[in-house]
Amino acid sequence: MKDYYGLLGVAPDASHELIKTAYRRKAAQFHPDRNPDADAAGKFRAVQEAYETLADVERRKAYDETRRSSLIDDPLAVAREIWSNYLGNMQK
Template sequence: MSDLYEQLGLRSDATLADIKKAFRQKAAQYHPDRNDAADAPARFRAVQEAYDVLADADKRQAYDDNRRRNLLDSPIDTAREIWNGYLDKLL
């Protein structure tokens, strides 16, 4: 599973207003009616799923708890995933 905050282009300390604003921008950008790229429907669904979790306080808390637990349970794998994502953006 990819990082839901990353899907919306946000930091993990984003407010609900930030989440809503980012969702509206990304949804408009990737909506299949506006974007004819082959991956637009999949990216739109990913943005929608990220919003569904992050906009709901209980789901967001569970997601954040799971992110912290993954970092603690498997720090090497988590660090590798973070660095790979970072390096992929640079290239």
């Protein structure tokens, strides 16, 4: 499961405004017109997907519930995903 909070660099209890601000910052950073890296377009799409999910109240609620159950069902995989996103955000 993708860690949308980690992709945007916000906490799971972040407000809608904080999520929106983080999205705009990441979208500007990875927009293909502004970032010449080969993987910029893929990162931009991932950031868009994260924002679309977290900005919608119902989709965010469903995502959070799935995230909680995934953590219970396969904690090691989820922990690795969260940790890799955390380290990725620290290096940027």
